[in-house]
Amino acid sequence: MAMRHAWLGGRDSGSGFEVASASLSGHRFEKHSHDEFVISANLCGREDIWLDGRAFSAGSGDITAYNPGQIQGGGAADGQPWRFVSLYVPETALAESLGLQRVAFDRPLLRQPALAAELAVAVAQALSADAFVSERGEEHLTLLLGSLSQAVGTHLPPATALGRRPVEQLQALLAANLAESLSLDAMAAQVQVSKFHLLRAFKQHTGLSPRQWAMQLRTRRALALLRGGQSVGEVAHALGFADQSHLTRYFSRAYGVSPGRYQRSLRG
Known part of the structure; x- marks a missing residue:
């Protein structure tokens, strides 16, 4: 069992x-x-x-x-x-x-x-x-x-177009707090929309979930920090990754190269 x-x-x-x-x-x-x-x-x-x-x-x-x-x-x-x-x-x-x-x-x-x-x-x-x-x-x-x-028989409120404003508000919140892991409750409270409707609207407008969107922004900002000469460990800490290997895993998936190898290629 x-x-x-x-x-x-x-x-x-x-x-x-x-x-x-x-x-x-x-x-x-x-x-x-x-x-x-x-x-x-x-x-x-x-x-x-x-x-x-x-x-x-x-x-x-x-x-x-x-x-x-x-x-x-x-x-x-x-x-x-x-x-x-x-x-x-x-x-x-x-x-x-x-x-x-x-x-x-x-x-x-x-x-x-x-x-x-x-x-x-x-x-x-x-x-x-x-x-x-x-x-x-x-x-x-x-x-x-x-x-x-x-x-199973629950009637949800009619889907109404939330527009881009709540999504843009959440994007700004996530971008300002990349080193933190915001809860879904905090996200929904910030834009005053239920979690289900917020997630649905965010995906409709961006094709991503809020956490996916925040991760792609983290990896994108990692590129700039690595170009600026910060170490992989420093970049991982600054952007809220659990550790250097966590950054390496997601950076490599996004760009096809590890952060360390990317940084060495810039020096060559």
């Missing part, structure tokens, strides 16, 4: 949520309930489910979605490989992320393999030891929560 958990976002403020990934060989959960919404993607194996007196099953590629307080139980047959990923999202966190007063799921089971696969990718990102990858996972999951919520 292998399970991994991580908390994303602001734990103290109640704005974050928990993610989990599990690989089991047959397992059953006794009847229980959660204070949070529970959303799971079944990636391998068949789960027999008991939910508030109803019995059904979820196969590979299915998604289950339970409201807070619903009594659930079940599991996979003994010896059966079973893999799934789950999100545990507090009521207030989900509502605020989507810009709603209240959220309730109407359907506990979705047969959407593509969405389940995307959810698995986002959870894997969120569980990464690389802070930037983990933050990208949080962004990815926040957007997916909108799609998932709509799919």
